[in-house]
Amino acid sequence: MKLWNRLARLLWYSVIGKLWATIMLLVAVVLLILGVFLLQYIDIWFDEKNSHDIKVLFVITATIGFLLSTFFAFFLSTKIQQPLLQLKNAADSVSQGDYSTRVNIRSSDEIGQLANTFNHMTEQLDKLIHDLNDGRNHLASILRSMGDSVITFDADGQVTLTNPSGHLLLNQWSGLESAWDDPTAGSSLTMSVPVPLRELFYSVKERGRDLTENIHVHSSVWSVVMAPLQSGGVVRGAVAVIRDVTEEHKLDKMRRDFVANISHEIRTPLSMLQGYSEALLDDIVASPEDRKELVQVIYDESLRMGRLVNDFLDIARMEAGHVDMHFQEIDLRNILTRVHRKFGVYAKERGVDLHVHMPHEALLLRQADEDRLEQVLTNLMDNALRHTPAGKSIAITGEHLQVNGTSYIQLQVKDEGQGIPQEDAPYIFERFYKADKARKRGASGGTGLGLAIVKNLIDLHHGRIVVDSVAGSGTTFTLLLPVEAHE
Numbered sequence: 001m002k003l004w005n006r007l008a009r010l011l012w013y014s015v016i017g018k019l020w021a022t023i024m025l026l027v028a029v030v031l032l033i034l035g036v037f038l039l040q041y042i043d044i045w046f047d048e049k050n051s052h053d054i055k056v057l058f059v060i061t062a063t064i065g066f067l068l069s070t071f072f073a074f075f076l077s078t079k080i081q082q083p084l085l086q087l088k089n090a091a092d093s094v095s096q097g098d099y100s101t102r103v104n105i106r107s108s109d110e111i112g113q114l115a116n117t118f119n120h121m122t123e124q125l126d127k128l129i130h131d132l133n134d135g136r137n138h139l140a141s142i143l144r145s146m147g148d149s150v151i152t153f154d155a156d157g158q159v160t161l162t163n164p165s166g167h168l169l170l171n172q173w174s175g176l177e178s179a180w181d182d183p184t185a186g187s188s189l190t191m192s193v194p195v196p197l198r199e200l201f202y203s204v205k206e207r208g209r210d211l212t213e214n215i216h217v218h219s220s221v222w223s224v225v226m227a228p229l230q231s232g233g234v235v236r237g238a239v240a241v242i243r244d245v246t247e248e249h250k251l252d253k254m255r256r257d258f259v260a261n262i263s264h265e266i267r268t269p270l271s272m273l274q275g276y277s278e279a280l281l282d283d284i285v286a287s288p289e290d291r292k293e294l295v296q297v298i299y300d301e302s303l304r305m306g307r308l309v310n311d312f313l314d315i316a317r318m319e320a321g322h323v324d325m326h327f328q329e330i331d332l333r334n335i336l337t338r339v340h341r342k343f344g345v346y347a348k349e350r351g352v353d354l355h356v357h358m359p360h361e362a363l364l365l366r367q368a369d370e371d372r373l374e375q376v377l378t379n380l381m382d383n384a385l386r387h388t389p390a391g392k393s394i395a396i397t398g399e400h401l402q403v404n405g406t407s408y409i410q411l412q413v414k415d416e417g418q419g420i421p422q423e424d425a426p427y428i429f430e431r432f433y434k435a436d437k438a439r440k441r442g443a444s445g446g447t448g449l450g451l452a453i454v455k456n457l458i459d460l461h462h463g464r465i466v467v468d469s470v471a472g473s474g475t476t477f478t479l480l481l482p483v484e485a486h487e
Contacts, residue, residue: 083107086105087103087115091118094122100122102122143163144163148241149163149241149243150162150240151169151170151197151240152237152238153192153193153240154236155235157201159192160237166242173194173217196215197226197240200213200224200240204226205235210225211226212226220244221244221245221248222242222245223243224240225241225242226241227239266308269304276294280295311450312449315456325372327367328367329366329367330365330368330370330373331364332364332411332481333358333363335370335377336396339374339377339381339396340354342378346385352391352392352393352394357395358398363399363400363409366484367484368481372457372460372461376454376457376479377413379450380477381394381413383450383451384417387418388416389417392416394413395413395414396412397414401480406482406484408463409483410481411478412479413476413477414475414477415474415475415476417474419470419471419474420467420471422470425469429454429455430452458479458481462482463480463481463482465479465480
């Protein structure tokens with residue numbers, strides 16, 4: 001029964017089965033019509049014996065004709081079925097991704113033409129898929145190699161494509177839901193757009209044009225360029241290119257601060273030079289003593305501007321990597337002795353005790369620039385003397401030190417001056433930074449570049465400098481310089 005149902009289903013649901021059934025039906029109808037119209041005249045035209053033989057002959061002939069028709073129908077069906085099955089199997093292979101499938105049918109009839117069209121179609125499809133794969137691989141390579149983060153969203157805000165950098169960024173921003181004031185909070189729509197990008201995403205969808213914005217996430221600054229993805233005039237998503245511009249933002253802020261600070265530093269001495277020189281030209285000052293005092297102020301301010309310009313040029317060359325360093329083996333005791341001698345008279349005039357403590361054995365550095373290290377100690381001593389009142393002392397110390405098995409020379413400049421407030425200590429090595437917010441000049445006024453120069457010179461020697469200070473209790477600058485040459 002099952003076999004019969006299967007055979008019946010095969011015959012009915014296949015083109016060949018329907019063709020065979022149609023031919024058999026036509027043959028049966030023809031034979032039935034002939035039998036109905038011819039058999040009734042046999043008894044009339046022939047006698048009983050001959051009519052019976054003729055009827056038997058007619059039945060035999062009809063049966064043979066039916067069998068021959070059936071054989072012909074099967075033969076015709078086989079000729080049609082075989083190429084159709086080949087086409088069906090080839091189409092199945094193409095649907096499974098095998099675009100190299102071809103059909104070998106050499107006939108020139110309609111089926112042969114269909115096979116040629118099918119082969120041409122698969123050839124073009126294979127070429128198209130190959131080109132698409134090449135384009136996709138090329139695009140994927142570009143996305144992987146990009147340093148910027150690329151994220152693509154659909155119209156519902158779901159992420160559809162991202163490069164490795166964008167994937168890492170999405171993971172970093174995935175925990176920002178509670179930290180931001182989310183305008184969609186409480187909505188039933190689950191968005192994959194990170195919270196920092198949502199407002200920009202909504203704006204791009206609404207306006208349908210490219211938008212650029214800098215967003216701040218914690219302590220980082222990100223430049224976001226988002227463009228809509230349109231199809232038929234309808235926005236179906238957006239693509240965002242995100243770049244970390246934190247360093248550029250800091251550099252731009254440093255540039256603005258630098259311009260403001262150097263303008264502030266130069267404005268006052270220029271004003272004083274202009275004002276006092278005008279007073280001398282207009283003969284406002286009559287006495288020689290007052291005139292001499294004005295000339296002395298002009299001279300002091302010109303020296304200050306000279307120091308400011310020289311310090312600025314030094315630090316600009318250092319940060320640009322254009323400073324000339326002459327490394328050689330040196331003994332730091334010679335530098336300590338010269339610095340002590342240089343500032344000894346000045347310290348005595350101010351009533352400040354200056355002491356130097358160093359060992360009897362040499363304080364050797366294998367690779368160091370003697371002039372630059374003397375400049376470091378000179379700047380530190382100048383700061384110490386300007387901030388240490390009379391009756392106090394300053395001590396310079398040099399000694400050997402071992403840190404994690406590495407040999408260093410430790411230098412310390414310790415004063416008993418006014419000290420540095422705790423909130424200012426982390427910033428004193430920045431350019432133009434002054435703990436004295438009033439920026440007083442005169443005996444205690446510096447350019448604000450000395451410690452920045454010191455930090456750069458110590459970095460060039462691959463050393464470290466730290467400051468330890470308590471407001472009102474003095475300041476200690478500690479330098480660690482490696483004995484061996486840095487590799």
